[in-house]
Amino acid sequence: MIRHWWNSQWQRLRTDYDLAIITSFCACAVFGITPFAIYRFATGNTFAGLIDLAIVALICLAVAIVWRGGNRQRTTFVLAMINTAACLVSASVLGPPGLFWMYPALLGNFLLINRVHAAIMTAFALVALTVQGKAYESSAQLAIFLVTASVSALIAFVFASRTESQRRELQELATLDSLTGMQNRRAMEQELSIAIEEYRRGNAHFGLAMLDLDHFKRINDEHGHEAGDEVLIAFAELVRQCTRKVDRCFRFGGEEFVLLMPATNDESLHHIDENLRRRVAAELSCRGAAVTVSIGAAALRPDEDWQAWLARADAALYQAKNEGRNRTVVDRAG
Incomplete structure (x- = not known):
């Protein structure tokens, strides 16, 4: 029975592209953030460790909602907001080391939600980090981060646009009757x-x-x-x-x-x-x-x-x- 359930869930992952992306994002977040949470608890940085665990818990909750058939578009948007907010909090609490989380976060947002919404979230995060100012040790560091993050976001935007175009073309090929133009x-x-x-x-x-x-x-x-x-x-x-x-x-x-x-x-x-x-x-x-x-x-x-x-x-x-x-x-x- 367990094997049958596992096979059915695996088949669901193989055939549902969006679900596979969301689940992969969750897995990366869990395996990427949890070790840092453990390290921070071990070194006495309890507050930062609790923040890490809270981020992991919220991401897992959002993915569980999607697996149970919840509104996928709304949930992934909330997931991207959690993602962005987590980066801002991380930079505020950890300082310059926290900025590095911005790169996987912005790339993840372009995979999770509409590319325009992801670009807006990225711009908001960069402006907020610039105004807040505590995450940088110098103006040069600020400039380097803004340029590299913006270039990364631009590359992600282009990639997301191209991927969406190809998915749309493949969807049409898979679901349209070539003779009549009706769906198959x-x-x-x-x-x-x-x-x-x-x-x-x-x-x-x-x-x-x-x-x-x-x-x-x-x-x-x-x-x-x-x-x-x-x-x-x-x-x-x-x-x-x-x-x-x-x-x-x-x-x-x-x-x-x-x-x-x-x-x-x-x-x-x-x-x-x-x-x-x-x-x-x-x-x-x-x-x-x-x-x-x-x-x-x-x-x-x-x-x-x-x-x-x-x-x-x-x-x-x-x-x-x-x-x-x-x-x-x-x-x-x-």
Whole structure:
């Protein structure tokens, strides 16, 4: 049982980049600061030792909150504030030796939070240390510290900007369907899981629809795959035009799509999907022949995971196909 728990947590670290960064930061802080706390207690500097332990405890508490599913953005911002405040206190209590903690602290802030916020915190810390003045033995030492800390912050800012850009590009590659520009099945699973959590917290209701183009195989067989691709692209664009900005559409595979709709019940779900079906029947065609879509929909029910929710929508789609295609069926069970 313990081994299973450990493996699940390790897998979580491997797949959650932000959590891995936060946890690594905590580990570095614990293993970096704790020995100094022990040393200060051993040498009679109890006050500085207590400050070190308090910093470690606050950082560990913040990371524990993130692991338990707390608000990650707010917690990491508080963590960066603790980080910055700890540097100011360290410099005030320890003098020049305390300034060295500023370098790992400012680098850590650029990893933890938005680079602009991290830059503002860094600027605030440098101004505060300059005004306070107790951490420097001479003007030359002050100048050297300000220049080296500013250069370090600039390098960290550039690195954070580049990293964020690359992460965004990789995210798009991993979650977007290259043909239609819609999000793919992987993104769908993530969004459905988020919707389930929102629903369970009582924040919103959600509807789900499975969309399947009728006789799509015939289009490929009679007109070729290029014509089929053109139909898929046109259909995706039509879905964007017919749905609300808050709705999310995903390409499930082949000619199947999934539409996630917040703030919907059975009635509004049917209205949105039926409007889409009619628009497709009126406007979508291939080589002069009309193309239609069958839709199966289901509103999210209590104590239901996304797989069961999707299965109900798929069953409704199957019913729409059996009833003659080009129709909308909403599962009203539950």
